Amino acid sequence: MNYLVTGGAGFIGSAVCRRLAADPANRVVNLDLLTYAGNLASLKSIEAQPNYRFVQGDIGDEALVLRLLREEKITVLMHLAAESHVDRSIDGPDAFVETNIVGTFRLLKAARAYWQELKGDARQRFRFHHVSTDEVFGDLPFDSGIFTEDTPYDPSSPYSASKAAADHLVRAWNRTYGLPVVMTNCSNNYGPFHYPEKLVPLIILTALDQRPLPVYGAGDNVRDWLHVDDHAAALECVAARGRLGASYNIGARAERRNIDVVRTICTLLDQRRPRPCGASHADLITMVPDRPGHDRRYAIDPARIEDELGWRPAHSFETGIAATIEWYLENEWWWRPLHDRQAGRRLGAGTPREATA
Known part of the structure; x- marks a missing residue:
């Protein structure tokens, strides 16, 4: 398989590139503009491999994208490039x-344009795989409901509205032009190489700095947490065997309140990196004013991908969050420059802010 991965220097995209490039039979081309969240250090383990290529460029550059598709004889265009912070x-x-x-x-x-040029088997094998989010569905009551692939769209933020619009465009290109597409909508990801403005790394790294841990509102907002490596495995599965024109929800059945995620991180850090003063990291938790339009709860039903494609997550939330904390403790070389830059931006703005969750 020859893959063109857009946004492959980002958090999820880099996990996808590392997974796909681990198979020498795959060719992986990473197209990324390297905006603030793109980080080539996340791809250090594969950068010298002969089956991997990085290209700095914009997904909006049609001529560049078409040239890469032709040059690399791409089988799957996996589209992850996005602005994603609420x-x-x-x-x-x-x-x-x-x-x-x-x-x-x-x-x-x-x-x-590329697909229309293809002939025979190459035309039959080509896929446009659009990677989206559960946030396009809006939110759910705290005590009932779950997102399925048939849940009506009801986005709450400019981010989720823009992703919903992109989803609709992909479906339109499938229905109007016959472009062979598959789509996925995932729940909240966490894991190694996560940009420090997002909830899990922000809490880990801010706690290590012994600074207040900001949590929106009462911390009651609920998210379904998915380890990024499980997400990458699911994306590879859908790209290879998903039904054309179908969408697949990817979640780990691991709903947690934000405040409980923060407390879990604090408890694990108490064990692995105790505070010098002897107090718990949980004492640093600071409630801050809620953000506008904050969705109450996300919950994904992954039954379709489980039943049709046999995918299951390899990590429980407990094992995944423990491994994630361990990774951050052992890889300061990766996160320290990003964290210091992010901390400076946040402090310059005045009130500490929590990351998206």
Whole structure:
């Protein structure tokens, strides 16, 4: 399989690239613009492999995308490039519209042009795999309901609205032009190489700095947590065997309140890296004003991908979060420059803010 992965220097994209490039039979081309969240250090383990290539560029550059598709004889275009931080979308939605909507539109145009040129088996094998989020479905009551692939879209933030628009464009290109697509919508990811503005790494690293741990509102908002390596495995599975035109929800059946996630991290850090003062890291938890339009609860039903494709997560939340904390404790070389830069930006803004969750 020859893969073109967009956004492959990001958190999920780099996990996908590392997984796909582990098979020498695969060819992996990573197209990433290297905005603030893109980090080539996340790809250090594969950067010298002959079956991996990095290209710095914009998904909105149709000529570049088409050239790469042709040069590399791409079998699967796996589209992960996106602006994805809810707080940033509230403060500045323009980039989200440009990247997530316009960028996806231009990528679809290039993919369609390439697909129409293909003949025979190459045309039959080509897939456009669009990777999206459960946030397009809006939110659920705290005590009932679950997202399925048939749940109506009801996005709450500029971020989720832009992803919903991109999802609709992909479906339109499938129905109108016949472009062979598969789609996935995932729950909250966590794991190694996660940019420090997101909830799990932010709490880990801020706790290590002995600074207040900001949690929105009462911390009651609920998310379904998915280890990034499990997500990468699911994406590979869908790209290879998913039904054309179908969407698959990817979740780990691991719902947790935000405050419970934070407390779990604090408890594990108490065991692995006790505070010098002897107090618990949980004493650093600080409740801050809620953000606008904060979704109450996300919960994903992964039955379709489980039943049709046989995918199951390898990590429980307990094993996954413990391994994630261990990784951050052992890999300061990766996170320290990012964390220091992020901490400076947050302190310069005044009130500490929690990451998306």
